[in-house]
Amino acid sequence: MKWENRGIKPPNIAIVAEQIEEVQEAGWTHAQVLLGLEGPGAVAWIAEERGGHSGKRSRSGVGVVQGFVVARRIVDVLEIDLVAVRPSVRRRGIARALINDLLDHEIVSGLAEARLELASGNHEARLLYLGLRFVVVGRRTRYYPDGEDALLLSRLDFSS
Numbered sequence: 001m002k003w004e005n006r007g008i009k010p011p012n013i014a015i016v017a018e019q020i021e022e023v024q025e026a027g028w029t030h031a032q033v034l035l036g037l038e039g040p041g042a043v044a045w046i047a048e049e050r051g052g053h054s055g056k057r058s059r060s061g062v063g064v065v066q067g068f069v070v071a072r073r074i075v076d077v078l079e080i081d082l083v084a085v086r087p088s089v090r091r092r093g094i095a096r097a098l099i100n101d102l103l104d105h106e107i108v109s110g111l112a113e114a115r116l117e118l119a120s121g122n123h124e125a126r127l128l129y130l131g132l133r134f135v136v137v138g139r140r141t142r143y144y145p146d147g148e149d150a151l152l153l154s155r156l157d158f159s160s
């Protein structure tokens, strides 16, 4: 499967939101997905399938979304809210490439920190972010409704 990453612009938001609702596993509601895409400081990137029958873009101009990252930029801090990749295409580097592209794009306008919260038991995502030079800087005990702790991860160094 070939894919291409791109940032999302307002005309495509509705159709992308629909696909993001399919891909995500976090149980975000439609309103939360839309807020993630359109709210203040919203930044979203998608990995869009290219080539083959399923790779064709629909009339809306959006292809099959295989993965996405939704973040918020607040002055010089980027909060990464949600990252997900379709289960059938995981472990091919899609999430890593999406986050790298997002960070490369945000660095241009001066980025001091990228940060996020993660369920302490989400080992796949933890390894993903540690590989992207994030470090664990804190823990919120019993942060999630099911009693799981949240880990706070941060990256401050964007030198290449």
Ligand SMILES: CC(C)(COP(=O)(O)OP(=O)(O)OC[C@H]1O[C@@H](n2cnc3c(N)ncnc32)[C@H](O)[C@@H]1OP(=O)(O)O)[C@@H](O)C(=O)NCCC(=O)NCCS
Residues within 6 Å of the ligand: 025, 067, 081, 082, 083, 084, 085, 086, 089, 090, 091, 092, 093, 094, 095, 096, 097, 118, 122, 123, 124, 125, 127, 128, 129, 131
């Ligand atoms: C976490 C998630 C986004 C990773 O997406 P992905 O495209 O499969 O990840 P990548 O292929 O880019 O993997 C990059 C690195 O992450 C780590 N990683 C990813 N999946 C892993 C797994 N199942 N087991 C161990 N390490 C894993 C590895 O270090 C991997 O590097 P490597 O393949 O060179 O060893 C995906 O598993 C997912 O959508 N999970 C459900 C949603 C979620 O938990 N999101 C994160 C919290 S918001």
